[in-house]
Amino acid sequence: MRIVDFHCDALSxxxxxxxxxxEGNKPGALDVTYGKLRESGTLLQAFAVYISTSRADEQQIDPILESIDLFYxxxxxxxxxxxxxxAADLEACIADGKTGALLSLEGIKGLQGRESMLRILYRLGVRAAGFTWNDANWSADGVMEPRGGGLTAKGAEFVRACNELGIIIDVSHMSERAFWDTAGLxxxxxxxxxxxxxxxCAHPRNLTDLQIRAIIECGGLIGITYVPYFVRSDGGATIDDxxxxxxxxxxxxxxxHLMLGSDFDGIERYVESLTHPGQVEMLREAMLRRFSEPLTERILSGNAVAFLKNNLPAE
Incomplete structure (x- = not known):
């Protein structure tokens, strides 16, 4: 069984x-490395472009482009x-035993509302985009923004632009109101x-049952994450949790409608025995003890592969 992981922060x-x-020249610095991906049999790893709010240029396009250059x-x-x-690229990875790398955005603040920048990033390979991180920007409120606002008018335009281009919209960090605005639009x-x-686990970054059902009904996907305080309120999470x-x-x-979204390299604490891609084997073994082999395979990769074949450009 190969693995698809829809979120890591190695680029950050x-x-x-x-x-x-x-390649992991500084041991322990990266959770996700080339060697660990190959060793674990990862079929596809999504690489998020996340620009820290501590950077002076976090509202500019420059660090986004620098991150994409590092990706290449x-x-x-x-x-x-x-x-x-x-979809053809993904099929080639499956056929050739390669590890696919999919480029995503975790926040679009640096695009400054310019659809031209979105088009350029699409041409550079971006195929998924989360509009916000936890705070607010010109497009929407993030999940930790106290006012809990929804999409702005410009944010609504970007939903339509992503749909037209073929960029998958990621709602993980959106406020609940922005989530519903996006789901409706x-x-x-x-x-x-x-x-x-x-x-x-009643963390604001987690999904309510109504949100989960909405994603299921639209044919979307939910990436189970290993962030320990999204797994258990006290953060002392195990694989069973x-x-x-x-x-x-x-x-x-x-x-x-389930897949994996580890958030490796975006966390400093870990679920017990789940600290890098090589240890996903332990998750797989635990899943096989509880779930059927076909369901385990679908969650590890099958659901995500089917979704991407339907939602990425054909060629």
Whole structure:
């Protein structure tokens, strides 16, 4: 069984430390490395472009472009990594045993409302976009913004633009009101790349049952994440606690709408025995003890592969 992981923040660490390489030249610095991806049999890893709010230029396009340059220069130059921009690219990874790399945005603040920038990023390979991080920007409120606003008029225009271009919209960091605005406006399925169930862990970054059902009904995907305080309120999470979130979403009809969204390299604490891609094998073994082999395979990769074949450009 190969693995699809729809969220990691390795690019953010590469952007912070210019001496760091994706080959893991500084042991322990990166959760996700080339070696760990290949060793774990990862079929596809999504790489998020996240610009820290601590950067003076975080509202500019420059660090986004620098991150994409690092993606091309430090990730895609490695021999068994392949850029995934289309369903055909994904099929080639499956056929050739390569590890696909999909480029996503975690926040669009730096685009400054310019659709021309969105088009340029699409041409550079971006295929998924979360509009916000936790705070607010010109497009929408993030989930931790106290006022809890929804999409702005410009944000609504960007929903339509993403639909037209073929960029998958990621709602993981959106405020609840922005989530519902987006779900109502998008003509394409939406995803939550790295969120769990609020019913089991009442963190604002998790999804309510109504949100989970809405994603299921539109044909979207929910990426189970390993952020320990999204798994259990006290942060002392185990793999069994992760499985409980899978169970809950399945109980809502989500068997064909679950995937993985680790958030590796975006966290400093970990679920016990789940600290890098190589340890996802332990999650797989635990899943096989609780779930059927076909369901386990669908969650590890099958659901995401089917979704991407339907929602990426054909060629």
């Amino acid at each position: 660490k590469l952007l912070r430390d210019e001496e760091l390489t994706f 220069e430090k990730v895609l130059t490695l021999p068994d990594m392949r850029l995934v921009r289309s 998008s003509s394409k399925p939406i995803i939550a790349s790295h969120s769990n169930a609020q019913a089991l 992760v499985l409980a979130h899978i169970d809950h979403i399945c109980s809502l009809g989500g068997e064909n």
